[in-house]
Amino acid sequence: MALLRIEAGGTVIMQTLDALTEIARQAGERIQQVRREGLTIASKLGGEVVTSADRASHEIMMAGFGRHFPDLPRVTEESAEHHIPRPPFLVADELDGTAPFSHGLGDWGVMLALVDEAGPSHGVMVLPDRGVLVRAARGQGCVINGQPVALGPGDDPAATLVAMDLNRQLQPAQWQRLQKLAAACQGVRSHYCAAVSTYELLAGHLGLYVNCIGGRIWDFAVPALAVREAGGCVAAPAGGGLVWDRVPMGLVATADESLMALWRGL
Structure with a gap:
């Protein structure tokens, strides 16, 4: 899949999907490491579950965004405040599926996207326990572990x-x-x-x-x-x-x- 070059805040961001993939994979590996070492589980305001792995993933992402996307605002689940900035901006779920993850299940993932005026333009999803990498870019298709995906008419x-x-x-x-x-x-x-x-x-x-x-x-x-x-x-x-x-x-x-x-x- 060809990668796009985009302008954001005067900075040329190259190889967007590769950068998002690197960050997502590093976050997924860190989550698995924290799980092996022992999770701390707590509750957020509203009763949602949060773990030490969520926070560790957030730290990895912030460092990665600083390296690859220093001029872009970010909207992430584990940020202290949530508001939608003027696009383009990054969106990240540090650990999607925290509830099943906290119960020892493998149904969790890491997701990162770039959003512009028309919506998400680049996206990466990693399911570390399943060995799955999904990448997509607007107008360029979607691939799972490098294989193109083509949905079509399904069953009754x-x-x-x-x-x-x-x-x-x-x-x-x-x-x-x-x-x-x-x-x-x-x-x-x-x-x-x-x-x-x-x-x-x-x-x-x-x-x-x-x-x-x-x-x-x-x-x-x-x-x-x-x-x-x-x-x-x-x-x-x-x-x-x-x-x-x-x-x-x-x-x-x-x-x-x-x-x-x-x-x-x-």
């Missing part, structure tokens, strides 16, 4: 697996919609990790992934770019396109338009 919904994130923030109407989706499809998976669910969609295991509420921009910048570049469809769960000027957001991603139409019709 009744023969399709879907993934959905289930959490305590779901409202009754959203629960009802998810129940209708489950009834229309073969089965449901819930990793509680956007990176893993997106990878399984890109790999052809799933036909649809949805997070109705509770997600953030760092959860969906890479998934939205990767699925779109692979030929799939992405939208806001309540309808309409995705917007990148706010932190809270949801995502519905599908392998083809027919599955997106199914979601819209529920």
